[in-house]
Amino acid sequence: MNDSSDDEFDDYSAMELWLHDLSIDSATRVAGALMIFVGSLLGAILGVALISADVGEILSGQLDSSDGVANVNGIVSTALEDNTTGGDPVEGVRVSVLDFDDLEIGHDITDSGGRFSVEDVPRRSSTLLVDHPGNVTVRILLVPGDHAQISVTLTPGDGLYEYDMTGESHLGESVLIGTTIAGLTLLAGLAGMVGGLEAYRGDHYRRTWWLSFFGLWSRGMLFLGPLFILLGMGMTHLARDQFTDYTED
Template identity: 85%
Template sequence: LEDSTTGGEPAEDVRISILDSDELEIGHDFTDSGGRFSIDDVPRRSSTLLVEHPENRTVKIILVPGDHAQISVTLTPGDGVDEYDMSGESHLSESVLIGSTIAALTLLAGLAGMVGGLEAYRGDRYRRTWWLSFFGLWSRGMLFIGPMFILLGMGMAHVARDQFTDYTED
C-alpha cells in the first residue's frame, strides 16, 4: 500500500527467505512480476518466513511449510518487524484419512458392482443382483461412463427379470 488507501498490486523483487528454528537460512527466492515465489526442498518442520523489501516493514511469519497452499503478505511502508504466527494445528492427517476412506469405499463399491455383474450372469438372485449393482454405482467408475453402463445393466436385468430363478411376480 502506498498511502494506506491505494496500491495492493503484486510486488516484484521482494526477498523471501525461510529460516529454521536456529534462524539459519534454509533457502530464499525473489518474487516475480505476479508477486509469487517458490522455495524447493524445504523440510516439514516449524520455520520462519522472512519477507524483506526496502522502505517497507519486514514481515516474519512462523509456519510449518506445506500447511498453507497460499500465503498472502501485505507490505506496509515504514521500519520495523511485523510478526505473525500461522503454525497452528495442521489438518493434513484428517485430509489424508478422509481421502483414504473415500478411496476404500470406492473400491468396495466397485467390487460390489463386479459381484453384481457376476450375479446377473449366473441369473439366480434378482434382488441381490439389483442391490449389488446399485452399490456399484457409488464406485464412480470413470464418473460418467461406468455408472451409465451399470444403469444400462440394471435396466437389462429388469427387462430379463423373468429369467432369474428366484424371481416371482409380486
C-alpha cells in the same frame, strides 16, 4: 395353443418383439452381468490407486515423502487501503526460508504476479521471512508442505509482524478425508462386482440391483465405469423375469 401364442404378439411392434426376445434370452442377463462387473472393477482399481497413492502429493502437488522436503509457494501483495486501493501483487520481493537457528535454507524473488516458490525445503519447523524496504517485516512460522499457498501482505511502515501457521494446517484432516473417499470407492467397486456375479447367477434380482447401484459410486475412469454399470443394470432389468426370486409388483 400355438395359435393363441401367436395372437398374443400380433399387436407387438418390431421393437417390442425384439425387446421381448432379448428379455427371454439368457445371454442378455449374462452380458448385463459382465458389464456391471467390468464397470465396478474399474472403480475398484481406482479405489486401490487412491489408497496406494502418495496422499500428500495428491493434496498439494509438492510433498516428496522420499526425502522429506517440500516447496513453499505463495504470493506477496500490498495491503488494502480503505477497501479501494491496494491488494496488488508486488514484484521483486525477496522471500527467504530460515531454519530453527535463523539460517537461510532457501529463497526466491517474486515475479510480476507477486508469486514465489522456494523449492526443496526440509519438512521441519521453519520461518518464512519477507523483509522489503519501506514495509513492516513479516515473519511466518510454518512447516513446509502443510500449506498449498501462503498469502503475505506488505504493510507500509517499520517494525515486525510475526504469526504462527504451524497450528493451522488441515493436512491431517485432508489426508483422512482422502483416505476415507478412497476406501469408500474401493468398497463401492467391490459391491458392484458382487452385483455382477449375482446377475450372472440370476437368483436375486433386488440384491443385484442394489449392489449394482452402489457400484455406480465407484466412479471407475470417471464416467466409463458408471456407464458400463448403467448399461448392465438396464440389460438385467430387461431380463428380470429370468431371476428366480422376481415377482411382478
